[in-house]
Amino acid sequence: MGSPTERVIGALYQIAGYMVSWTYMLPHTRVENWKKLRELAGLTDLSNPPRQLYYTGTWNPDLFTSCVAIVGSRRISDYGRRVIEKIIPRLIFEKKTIVSGFMYGVDQYAHEVCIANGGKTIAVLGWGIKHPLEGTDKKLAARIISSGGLLLSEWEDQKPTLWTFPVRNRIVAAISHEVIVVEAAVKSGSLITANIARRLKRRLWAVPGEITSRTSAGCNSLIDQGYARMWLGDTPQQLPIMKDPLVQLVADHVLTANDIARKLGKPVSEIGAQLSLLTVSGQLIERGGKYYVSEN
């Protein structure tokens, strides 16, 4: 690693990534003798460290200086999305690299939001690096790499199977300095990552959720048992002054256009127009027909 030739090759790959939307698979490289690399020292904390490491993208040691893992369930709720949108911009501002498992749901959304906010992200795959990707997976992978991130795996040819996913979780936990569990059910892969992180003495955070929600039960129990710190985000320094009764109403509850019209006693046509204006101007966010107040 780090030899001039390899840097040139890496740069070429990156150019290829920009120019060609490759048809079959991404070119990959093996990390020579990774145990000697200082940036991967975290991995040696593991009792069963990977034998080999393969990657796609451009190797940049700085990527590993401060990693935060964001993990969570495959089934992502609106709440999970909002949490990710809130956490990631701040982490990027603090120059952190976002690490996650490239699985659909929380993982992929974390990668996406990270790229959208100009951050760098490492995706630790639950299968061999040569395994071909399809559809949205392929597009996301291309964007991770072209934004300066990496795809990482300990296998070359391994197919995705039930056991490969929990195994790759140990790498996610080991290369990160902090782990944030966004949404997790009681029996889930995210809790495996959390447990490994705890054993490796990584700082573990869990985002609290509703006690009635199945997808937050795992997070809540991590907090309850004292394993994880409760992530509450940062409270705004100054509450925005909201004169508009509509914005005020939406700040307190998440509501649909119908609910808002009913509560304010105005025709839905008028409220609808107002909501569109506020959404386009960026004061409100609409998702699945429900409105939220924008954080920034």
Place this chain on the structure above:
Amino acid sequence: MLVKINSVANIGLETVPIDVEVDVAEKGFPGFTIVGLASKAVEEARERVKTAITNSGFDFPPKKITVNLAPADLPKDGAAYDLPIAIGVLSGSGQIVLPAGLNYFYGELSLDGALRPTRGVLLLALFAAGKKGGTIFVPSPSAAEATVVTNVTVIPVGMLADLVRHMTGTKKIPVLVHMKYVAPAGEELIDCDIREIAGQEQAKRALIIAAAGGHNMLMWGPPGTGKTMLARALPGILPPLTDAEALEVTRIFSISGMLPPGVALIKKRSFRSPHHGVSAAGVIGGGTNPLPGEVSLAHLGVLFLDEMPEFPRSVLEGLRQPMEDGEVEIVRVAGHVRYPASFTLIAAINPCPCGYLGHPRRECTCTDRQIARYRRRISGPILDRIDLTVMVAPVEVEKLSVMREHTGLATSREAKISVMKARKIQEKRFAGTKLYTNSQMRNREVKEFSKLTPEAENFLRLAAEKYDFSARSYMRLIKVARTIADLAGGGSILPVHMAEALQYKQLT
């Protein structure tokens, strides 16, 4: 003796004159043959005619009888030739004398000599009216539909014996009088009043916009939230059918034999809701002699597709032509026919296969991939023709009871008045063009007829940047905004209209 009786064949909505030639020969071995590309149903007329004549107390001549249906190369189907054949046999054997003038006979016989309801009587009446001074003899159960046509004498025939008495002059059948079209008063057209629907204010508003501008609409929401009820309410807020429109709809129902006996004219806008097991021929129209499908039966009315992704792909793709052209062309061995099919499409979609994605109290059991696959089933070209998309969220039970007492809500009748006003404005705008409603505008007309204020245009540009609209979505939004502005009085499109239109944009 050879006699010639006039009758007609209906091919699609086109009516062709048929000569029924009946020869009762003095010489030859007794027999009864029908020639002239007769289908099985026409062939079997032999037995019905023979029995009906005998059971009516007349003689069926034991002679060589030959029936020719001319033109000989046109396939004939249906039981409507029973009456002309029977009259031909009776007159050929000298038992009756045909009245003078242009007479058309049409109808199916029962074995006891009674006439049964026969489809396509309205088309015969329209055809005969074009021939000046024609008289039509039709089954009395179906005669009502002929009375809406002027310039034609309609003689309703109950029994074959009555007709013979009418011709011999012993007892005349009274002529049916022409009925003038009376537009029905509001209430009787309303199946489901929008006021009865709990909550869903935004969906109801979208219905009014759909009715005013002729826009197609997509409803998106879990089961049991009122999507079907909302769709059912749409015919009630559409403007009543005009005279000409009613006739057009009745023609389609007459040819498909779906006109209830005794009903003269269909005055209600139709609401068709085919089940998702339906075949492509059932929706588009088809059969050896192509009959109208659901799209034509929904002509000038509403076609409701519940759980749209569950429909076979062939059905959904088949909707593209009628949605574009307002008519369907069906090609079969027997020839090709055209049926009008200009309808408002209302589609309902569950948010995911199990139906409970985003439901506040129930948990969805679908995976992301299942959901993606479910949504992909509706192709882009179909979605492009749907202008309004609205979320129909579950209504909480407490609200249901509160809403019942709520009296400030608009009724279908009030909604209809505002819809009619907006339609008037469009009529004036599109005078001299082929368009009727805002939804029919193409890009060129959108630019010509939809003036945006600079602020509205600015807002639209901002929204386009934010949501990354395609050119199509952009035009769709302007069309919807045009209708919203028409509902507000018809001035130029203001930012509020544009902003409201944005509420009904497609989900991504």
